[in-house]
Amino acid sequence: MATSVLAQDTQKFAELQMVIEEYKGQEGPLMPILHKAQEIYGYLPLEVQNYIAEQLGIPITDIYGVATFYSQFTLKPKGKYKIGICMGTACYVKGAQKVLDKLQEVLNIKVGDSTDDGKFTLEATRCLGACGLAPVMVINDQVYGRLTPNDIEGIIAKYKDE
Amino acid sequence: MEFYRAHVLVCGGTGCTSSGSMNIIDKFNDELEKHGLQNEIKLVRTGCFGLCEVGPIVIVYPEGAFYSRVKVEDVPEIVAEHLVKGRIVTRLLYHDSIAEEQAIKSLDEVGFYKKQLRLALRNCGVIDPENIDEYIAFDGYKALGRVLTEMTPEQVIDTIKASGLRGRGGAGFPTGLKWEFTRNAVGDKKYVCCNADEGDPGAFMDRSILEGDPHSVLEAMTIAGYAVGADQGYIYVRAEYPIAVKRLTIAIAQAREYGLLGKNIFGTDFSFDIELRLGAGAFVCGEETALMASIEGRRGEPRPRPPFPAVKGVFSKPTLLNNVETYANIPQIIMNGPEWFRSIGTEKSKGTKVFALGGKINNTGLVEVPMGTTLREIVYEIGGGIPGGKKFKAAQTGGPSGGCIPAQHLDTPIDYDSLTQIGSMMGSGGLIVMDEDNCMVDIARFFLDFTVDESCGKCPPCRIGTRRMLELLDKIVSGKGEEGDIEKLELLAKNIKASALCGLGQTAPNPVLSTIRYFRDEYEAHIKEKRCPAGVCQALLRYVIVAELCKGCGLCARNCPVEAISGERKKPYTIDTDKCIKCGLCMEKCPFNAIVKQ
Numbered sequence: 190m191a192t193s194v195l196a197q198d199t200q201k202f203a204e205l206q207m208v209i210e211e212y213k214g215q216e217g218p219l220m221p222i223l224h225k226a227q228e229i230y231g232y233l234p235l236e237v238q239n240y241i242a243e244q245l246g247i248p249i250t251d252i253y254g255v256a257t258f259y260s261q262f263t264l265k266p267k268g269k270y271k272i273g274i275c276m277g278t279a280c281y282v283k284g285a286q287k288v289l290d291k292l293q294e295v296l297n298i299k300v301g302d303s304t305d306d307g308k309f310t311l312e313a314t315r316c317l318g319a320c321g322l323a324p325v326m327v328i329n330d331q332v333y334g335r336l337t338p339n340d341i342e343g344i345i346a347k348y349k350d351e
Numbered sequence: 352m353e354f355y356r357a358h359v360l361v362c363g364g365t366g367c368t369s370s371g372s373m374n375i376i377d378k379f380n381d382e383l384e385k386h387g388l389q390n391e392i393k394l395v396r397t398g399c400f401g402l403c404e405v406g407p408i409v410i411v412y413p414e415g416a417f418y419s420r421v422k423v424e425d426v427p428e429i430v431a432e433h434l435v436k437g438r439i440v441t442r443l444l445y446h447d448s449i450a451e452e453q454a455i456k457s458l459d460e461v462g463f464y465k466k467q468l469r470l471a472l473r474n475c476g477v478i479d480p481e482n483i484d485e486y487i488a489f490d491g492y493k494a495l496g497r498v499l500t501e502m503t504p505e506q507v508i509d510t511i512k513a514s515g516l517r518g519r520g521g522a523g524f525p526t527g528l529k530w531e532f533t534r535n536a537v538g539d540k541k542y543v544c545c546n547a548d549e550g551d552p553g554a555f556m557d558r559s560i561l562e563g564d565p566h567s568v569l570e571a572m573t574i575a576g577y578a579v580g581a582d583q584g585y586i587y588v589r590a591e592y593p594i595a596v597k598r599l600t601i602a603i604a605q606a607r608e609y610g611l612l613g614k615n616i617f618g619t620d621f622s623f624d625i626e627l628r629l630g631a632g633a634f635v636c637g638e639e640t641a642l643m644a645s646i647e648g649r650r651g652e653p654r655p656r657p658p659f660p661a662v663k664g665v666f667s668k669p670t671l672l673n674n675v676e677t678y679a680n681i682p683q684i685i686m687n688g689p690e691w692f693r694s695i696g697t698e699k700s701k702g703t704k705v706f707a708l709g710g711k712i713n714n715t716g717l718v719e720v721p722m723g724t725t726l727r728e729i730v731y732e733i734g735g736g737i738p739g740g741k742k743f744k745a746a747q748t749g750g751p752s753g754g755c756i757p758a759q760h761l762d763t764p765i766d767y768d769s770l771t772q773i774g775s776m777m778g779s780g781g782l783i784v785m786d787e788d789n790c791m792v793d794i795a796r797f798f799l800d801f802t803v804d805e806s807c808g809k810c811p812p813c814r815i816g817t818r819r820m821l822e823l824l825d826k827i828v829s830g831k832g833e834e835g836d837i838e839k840l841e842l843l844a845k846n847i848k849a850s851a852l853c854g855l856g857q858t859a860p861n862p863v864l865s866t867i868r869y870f871r872d873e874y875e876a877h878i879k880e881k882r883c884p885a886g887v888c889q890a891l892l893r894y895v896i897v898a899e900l901c902k903g904c905g906l907c908a909r910n911c912p913v914e915a916i917s918g919e920r921k922k923p924y925t926i927d928t929d930k931c932i933k934c935g936l937c938m939e940k941c942p943f944n945a946i947v948k949q
Binding site: 218219220221223224251254255260262278279281282316319320321322323332334 | 552555558707715781794797798
């Protein structure tokens with residue numbers, strides 16, 4: 190059997206227990222708990238979902254249903270650097286698709302995938318609301334605006350070396 | 352209270368934060384301290400000024416100097432010159448704010464602001480959104496005080512009804528009626544909810560209000576709670592808006608501390624509290640029944656109405672649900688009276704509307720105009736026209752539920768009914784401008800792609816129908832369109848509109864229908880001539896060398912990755928279209944602009 194995610198890290202597990210305790214009595218506790226659980230673990234492993242199901246007395250099928258419905262919840266671990274390229278309308282009409290094509294080429298992965306070394310995850314996001322800077326890309330919390338495909342290689346290189 | 356001789360306002364909205372305004376604030380703090388000015392000059396991080404295009408923005412009062420695209424390196428100069436010596440740093444001023452002889456125009460005189468009327472945004476870019484005292488100093492919570500101590504719930508509802516306010520989330524339902532339905536619904540427990548799940552791509556009105564003036568929404572929700580008889584409120588906000596979430600959290604904590612939320616507000620027996628609920632990236636949750644399912648912790652799938660939320664909403668209790676911008680109007684309507692609000696706008700659409708102006712426009716940003724303002728005024732006077740002298744082609748409103756407004760309708764006064772008449776809709780306020788370089792078939796495809804991806808999958812017309820429409824559009828943009836495809840699209844659109852479960856499914860075909868309506872010739876060019884008139888659809892493009900311009904340097908041929916270009920030096924080269932992979936490298940490299948896309 191694979192190593193248990195919950196047993197592996199007792200501190201994270203204690204945090205998870207605290208979160209569940211905090212929201213358990215409230216109305217509609219599932220969404221906030223899943224948000225916090227993902228903050229703790231970086232993703233929502235099945236084992237964590239199972240544990241939440243037990244604690245809340247909700248069938249695991251319901252939890253899995255919610256976790257897979259919302260695009261922000263992920264069942265797979267993400268790369269160290271999450272690259273989000275905005276595909277909102279304002280960015281799209283200003284050429285975001287070309288920037289995205291270039292990113293896929295440079296990273297050699299498709300949208301939604303991570304690089305083999307676990308360094309980068311590429312995502313096409315919904316409107317980030319920074320339309321004044323279109324087209325926009327976010328790497329973790331750093332925002333890059335007014336991009337052209339030519340900027341991409343240089344930006345990615347900076348992270349590759351870290 | 353301290354007295355400051357000058358105020359430095361730095362925009363802390365998402366746009367300016369993304370372009371580094373937090374570093375500017377830090378630098379100002381350092382520099383003010385260095386000059387010993389921290390007790391003379393007040394530094395305020397505000398909400399959005401609206402003109403995101405030229406961010407980060409810094410405004411210095413009392414002069415009202417409007418500094419644009421400020422860099423961290425510019426801060427020492429602003430402090431040393433402007434704040435110490437009183438000399439305005441002209442080179443950093445926003446170009447349109449400079450009057451003759453280097454004097455500064457007041458903000459109301461600047462083209463971008465002249466035609467605007469900021470009601471919902473009145474405090475955005477004026478106060479520090481993380482400080483409740485500043486909101487109170489601008490008459491904040493006065494309306495709540497009046498409501499709780501001088502008015503009955505019925506009087507509040509009558510006031511909102513009389514104002515003519517309609518829902519700003521898109522559909523335009525009369526707000527007062529909604530309040531009345533919820534008040535009249537039978538139930539031991541009722542809820543007041545705020546829809547802050549602003550999912551339309553290119554729309555950021557609600558985010559800016561939450562970031563710039565969160566207390567106005569809390570105050571309005573509390574007023575609504577009193578009017579409908581609720582003691583609990585939920586704000587459902589997108590998790591993609593971290594700054595808005597943070598400021599709302601601070602605002603709720605401050606309001607509780609001041610006794611403006613919680614038990615016995617203003618010493619009355621009315622109690623009300625608000626909780627935040629975060630979305631998790633599902634566009635469909637902007638639909639009211641889906642939003643409520645999500646608050647309850649379920650998949651955000653819509654359900655048929657009736658019963659409407661006013662009768663059976665969150666946790667099956669009567670629920671009032673309004674949009675952020677709708678709430679932001681409430682305190683002023685209470686303070687200034689319904690007649691005042693009715694005097695603004697058109698016959699059937701009262702008040703103002705906030706638009707997020709984006710796309711091919713000079714002044715990207717947030718604008719608020721009285722209803723009835725024409726699209727031409729917004730695009731050319733406030734928006735400053737289209738960059739590069741390009742021609743206006745269309746404006747897209749209403750996001751994936753709306754449509755395109757072509758040039759012949761530029762003079763249509765914008766209100767709920769006139770936009771519906773010309774095949775678009777008000778929507779929540781995204782307004783994306785497109786120029787001659789944008790292909791309308793490609794734009795329709797873009798929106799359908801969005802809808803297909805975001806369809807919750809509950810009802811077949813939306814789940815399957817929109818996918819079939821997308822397949823047809825894919826076929827057309829890749830040059831495989833056939834006679835009859837337009838008619839097939841129209842038929843599918845009609846059926847989806849008639850049979851989808853929720854508002855989002857029913858309106859999903861709108862971007863296609865409206866582009867067919869106004870740009871049928873573009874669809875036909877793609878299908879019959881296999882040509883994209885705007886030069887966007889890759890599969891339909893050909894790169895050719897204009898013989899008259901080509902000097903025969905051979906740079907293109909050397910750069911072509913597939914050896915599709917051949918020729919003799921000093922003579923015009925040619926591209927073999929069969930070999931060409933349309934990468935565009937040759938066009939980029941040509942020093943004489945002799946290569947064109949056709």
